[in-house]
Amino acid sequence: MNSTIFMVHFLIILYAYCQSIFSGRRIERALTDSIRMMWLSQNQTPSYRTINLLENLKSLYNELIETEIITKIKQEMNNELSDEDLNKITNHLSTQI
Known part of the structure; x- marks a missing residue:
């Protein structure tokens, strides 16, 4: 995995945890609902499976x-x-x- 992409995904997870969002599906939903998450993710919307994989x-x-x-x-x-x-x-x- 490209380290830049991994860093973006890591920042998404870190920000979500700071917002008390721990579920992969809720993080995925926040990526389409939250302007801050959209900006942080650079309009990438990884699926909840990708998010859960990265968490592990x-x-x-x-x-x-x-x-x-x-x-x-x-x-x-x-x-x-x-x-x-x-x-x-x-x-x-x-x-x-």
Whole structure:
């Protein structure tokens, strides 16, 4: 799967969880009802099956954390975080999903 597409789908799921939407079918419905979700998804409407599949792909999630999220956190903090801090962040994110 293209990492850009995966990132968009991951953001859709993350935003839906922040809005207390946990069902794949409800997320799919929100993609057609919510202007914010439409903008975030770049007018892509993955089916609920795709959404549920992505929710279960732990390895891709871990890869995303390492390659995208941790890198952005380092940039935001001007590389001032220690390895211990980064490990704490990674562990916390891994336990949340």
